[in-house]
Amino acid sequence: MARKPRQKRAKETVNAIIEAGFIAMAEHGPAATTTRQIADIAGVGVGSLYEYFDNKEQIFQVMAERFVADTIALIQPLVPTLVRKPIRDAVRELLQQFKEFLQQNDARYLKCARHAMTLGFEEHLEPLQKTLQELVTQYLMHHPETLTIRNIPTMSYIMINGGIFAVVRHLSEPAPPIDFDELVEGLANMIGHYTEQEMALIERQGAESS
Amino acid sequence: MARKPRQKRAKETVNAIIEAGFIAMAEHGPAATTTRQIADIAGVGVGSLYEYFDNKEQIFQVMAERFVADTIALIQPLVPTLVRKPIRDAVRELLQQFKEFLQQNDARYLKCARHAMTLGFEEHLEPLQKTLQELVTQYLMHHPETLTIRNIPTMSYIMINGGIFAVVRHLSEPAPPIDFDELVEGLANMIGHYTEQEMALIERQGAESS
């Protein structure tokens, strides 16, 4: 950011630009959005973009940051509720909420997530991953019997990344081969089965050694 | 493609352009690759790009097609071997091969996969998905006891998409929280556990109803 907005008016301008970025991007895709489009939608002159952003790329960066921040803001308050539920219910709940979140405002965020890579999304993804890790940790602490599961970091890595992508990809597909609800159910089952299987294994081992 | 190359010389030109596309893209990322860069690397004039491609975008499209085709060419011959292995071994083998494939040629394909969305990769992904579905189907046929698993389409959707993404993301991360081998092991376990758990369930049901 070339300069920081000091006055309220300027902050509104910055905000309008970011909003306009989402709108333009949702409509034309990232490659085809021009600075003029963004400026027009935001109702500001083209020059104003460069008052607060070094270049077009940086507008996208900030958009990605905001998207991640909003996603985290969605998840954080759900944590206390989720950790008390059975694993399958927790997964279902989380994914349904995430779906609704992505589809707000004409699915603006969904379209953003589709082009996530373009936006250098990856660099900004870390906080979200951390939040989800935290959710997993909290969940495990509320269900002490699950703490015996092996390779928890690896498995949560897989579930988090695989889960995010499977959902985003599904919501992006024009004619998905399966329903969203089936997908959610599948993910819930996958995770549910895994934990159950692991716990059964542990129990068996415990029985052996006793 | 505006025109088809008829002479050998022209085919070489087209090929050089596509190769140059991969090199330029791996070096600068998709947003920052210019037509001049591609032309220079390919050793042709800028004008030549437009003899066989309608625009820069289409070069990327063709690159994506080639990437998918090459991936399929990697997987196809592995199928007969994979279907005879235990599920965990099959997953391990497939992923190790895929990793090596992505890291050929200075990890050119890996960098391509990172920016997959940008390239309109999704549209071209279908054949790959189909191939993997076919692999799953073949596998199931060679292990008839697994055919009783419920929701096979959903679960293979999740495993295929989640698996591809988890691997690509992992290989892209500068400092991944887990080893690649751990990731592979985790995926193998996830899939292994799931099938085992499902089969245990089925068996129990069978016992009940008899």
Next chain:
DNA sequence: TATTTTTTCCGAATTGTATCCGAACAAGCA
């Protein structure tokens, strides 16, 4: 309030990139 200083906004001018096009060159063919 009048004046000065700071912040914000703008859009024409500049710069760079994608794309087009017609001349020049090479290949196939009679």
Next chain:
DNA sequence: TGCTTGTTCGGATACAATTCGGAAAAAATA
């Protein structure tokens, strides 16, 4: 060889990104 078709090229054109200098608005000062 002369003719036709395919191929290559790089300057010309069009359009998008970015810059810049000054006008307008807001804040600070007196």
